Amino acid sequence: MNINELPTPAVVIDMDLLQKNLATMSAIHPGRRLRPHIKAHKCSGIAAMQVAAGHNSFTCATPREILGLVHLGIGNDFLLANEVLDESRLTALAEAQTEALITVAIDSDECLAAAHKAGIRSVVIDVNVGMPRCGIDPTRAGALADSARALGIDVRGVMGYEGHLMMVKDRDEKKKQVHAAMSLLASAHADVGGDIVSAGGTGTHDMFAGTTVNEVQAGSYALMDSQYAELGHDFVQAMWVVGTVISTNEKWSVIDAGIKSLAMDHGNPTIKDHAVWFCSDEHTTFSANEGTPTPRVGERVYVTPAHIDPTMALHDVAYVANIYGDVIDEWPIDLRGW
Ligand SMILES: Cc1ncc(COP(=O)(O)O)c(C=O)c1O
Known part of the structure; x- marks a missing residue:
């Protein structure tokens, strides 16, 4: 299966980037x-x-x-x-x-x-x-x-x-x-x-x-989030919540991922080359930056959460992908609960 075929919203982890983050931290500590x-x-x-x-x-x-x-x-x-x-x-x-x-x-x-x-x-x-x-x-x-x-x-x-x-x-x-x-x-x-x-x-x-x-x-270094990215360390974003564009017009677009799949306590999530306007329960409304084409209905969009920990805790499963976008594994997010 390819990421484009996943039911959304879906947590997707890039295996290579996760491995890179783990190796970077293991070399330090x-x-x-x-x-x-x-x-x-x-x-x-x-x-x-x-x-x-x-x-x-x-x-x-x-x-x-x-x-x-x-x-x-x-x-x-x-x-x-x-x-x-x-x-x-x-x-x-x-x-x-x-x-x-x-x-x-x-x-x-x-x-x-x-x-x-x-x-x-x-x-x-x-x-x-x-x-x-x-x-x-x-x-x-x-x-x-x-x-x-x-x-x-x-x-x-x-x-x-x-x-x-x-x-x-x-x-x-x-x-x-x-x-x-x-x-x-x-x-x-x-x-x-x-x-x-x-x-x-x-x-x-x-x-x-x-x-x-x-x-x-340390924990967040493995997957990262947009807040920690501000610090400019060597860790890279290795996880996204992938959404599908469900509605679009000349001014804005909407995906099927909102507050119920993205933790908001550190602010809005981000979408590369786009401006996030706001999130509601099951939607995020955003617009393309100048020079970026407006996404088509059905297109997949990678959303970077502002806070990784509570975002992961909202999902049952993480899909692990290779650089070609093929889903190579499915990991249950199995340590949730108290
Ligand atoms: C007790 C404790 N130790 C360490 C951490 C650090 O985790 P992170 O690497 O995600 O900042 C946290 C995060 O809240 C924490 O509560």
Whole structure:
């Protein structure tokens, strides 16, 4: 089958470009220095390629992502980089500890108690490094680690996610701010101990020289989105939502892909050589830039999402294509849900 024959809207991944992105990141952060974040794609097919690229440790946002990979035998060291209190999900993770090393982030006594009750054996202390989200105050990290160890739980180290710095444009300013955030993480680590100092994402992956960070949690680099493209890294767009032109006139055209197939939290998606006007539930309205012919009804259009993670989570399957546009594989986006 060719991409032009796919039912749309459809997630299409260019195999060569995906491989290129994986190789680029693996050269920068080989092996365990990268703990790829699964939430960016939620697709075991891509996780298997990340294992083939040398990474066996993964970052996950949900128990479902970990359990899906454990049951498929993909990877062997999973960090739940998120606070979870749900007893049944923590118990399912605890049961899976016979098959893989599973480590859970905690930032409070309540999280610790829930993990302990479920039988979780390993934790990291999630440290707040400046983003108003999860993470304990760095000065209190050591005491939480002591409480965990007193319960017989292995404290493997610390993590701290500097998500608020991902899109700082000026590289010198960004480096300054990332290093300040990572010095908070380092001071917490001095109190907590353990081997892991985990942080980072695609937007900061190249900012850690001179810090104590020893693993980077990047995820979006594999497929990319238009927001991260603004940073000008070497990663290329490897995924699109393909739509079909269903209506057109001399002023605008409409495809059958809208908000229900494209996450909009980072703004409108983009279409090369075209201006996107707006998206509605099942439509995107756009016009051709000067010099670009107006698309015909029935033509396929490649849409670049502004935010990859939630876009992938809207779809059941990703179609994998070669450079000729032939669909060479179909990967279920099988790690969705909680
Ligand atoms: C805990 C955590 N680590 C790392 C990342 C980085 O992922 P990305 O490479 O997609 O920016 C995220 C993204 O939100 C995150 O929540």
